[in-house]
Amino acid sequence: MTDNSRLIVALDIGSPDKAMELAREVYREIFAIKINWPLLMVAGVGIIRELSSYGKVICDLKIADIPNTNSLITSNVRENGGWGIITHTFTGSDSLGAVIDAAGDMKVFAVVSMSHPGSDQFINPVSMDLLRMAVKQKIGGVIAPGNDLVMLRKIREEGKDLMIVSPGIGAQGGNPADAIRNGSDYVIAGRSIYNSEDPLGEVRRINSAVSSVIHNEV
Numbered sequence: 746m747t748d749n750s751r752l753i754v755a756l757d758i759g760s761p762d763k764a765m766e767l768a769r770e771v772y773r774e775i776f777a778i779k780i781n782w783p784l785l786m787v788a789g790v791g792i793i794r795e796l797s798s799y800g801k802v803i804c805d806l807k808i809a810d811i812p813n814t815n816s817l818i819t820s821n822v823r824e825n826g827g828w829g830i831i832t833h834t835f836t837g838s839d840s841l842g843a844v845i846d847a848a849g850d851m852k853v854f855a856v857v858s859m860s861h862p863g864s865d866q867f868i869n870p871v872s873m874d875l876l877r878m879a880v881k882q883k884i885g886g887v888i889a890p891g892n893d894l895v896m897l898r899k900i901r902e903e904g905k906d907l908m909i910v911s912p913g914i915g916a917q918g919g920n921p922a923d924a925i926r927n928g929s930d931y932v933i934a935g936r937s938i939y940n941s942e943d944p945l946g947e948v949r950r951i952n953s954a955v956s957s958v959i960h961n962e963v
């Protein structure tokens with residue numbers, strides 16, 4: 746994997762063999778791989794270490810439980826080779842703190858707003874509170890929607906030095922250049938890559954859209 750890329754590929758594929766095959770195809774040109782329940786439930790926790798042979802693996806478990814359970818889940822991911830973990834924040838500072846403590850060297854990414862329309866119902870009205878609470882606890886970064894540029898800019902304004910990682914790209918309507926321009930540091934794309942006829946071509950298209958923004962603006 747390479748720090749020259751700002752792309753995290755979401756491998757929401759229910760077949761471990763296909764997931765490994767896609768990882769092998771694209772890993773040299775991406776920043777990290779993200780896995781979620783659809784793969785983890787089929788493959789088992791060992792898939793984290795298997796995919797780690799290609800580089801950084803972020804486990805998008807959106808943890809949302811009491812501190813003790815959060816801690817058990819996070820330790821499990823760390824012991825199995827995870828590089829990063831995604832947690833919810835709405836469960837409060839004690840639950841978030843438990844993830845951070847158990848994460849050790851792993852990066853913790855806190856969800857403060859989501860990319861689907863339902864996020865407007867309960868999460869978005871309190872996104873800034875969630876963000877401030879997460880920042881106070883020294884999280885590694887936040888997850889914020891790459892397809893909601895107004896929200897993205899608000900989050901960037903409040904968290905000037907924050908690492909912002911954005912899903913909502915491609916299948917959910919966002920585009921990588923706009924996300925980067927409006928505050929994202931990294932973009933997440935899943936279906937637009939793994940359902941493509943040419944996944945590596947799609948990875949390259951996103952990488953080049955992102956680099957043209959970075960190189961024009963820096």
Ligand code: NUP
Nearest residue numbers: 755781858859860912913916934935936
């Ligand atoms: O707000 C979020 N939106 C979102 O899509 C937070 C997420 N973690 N995700 C995840 O990003 C989602 O669960 C999926 O794994 C990935 C986006 O995939 P796709 O829409 O690019 O296929």
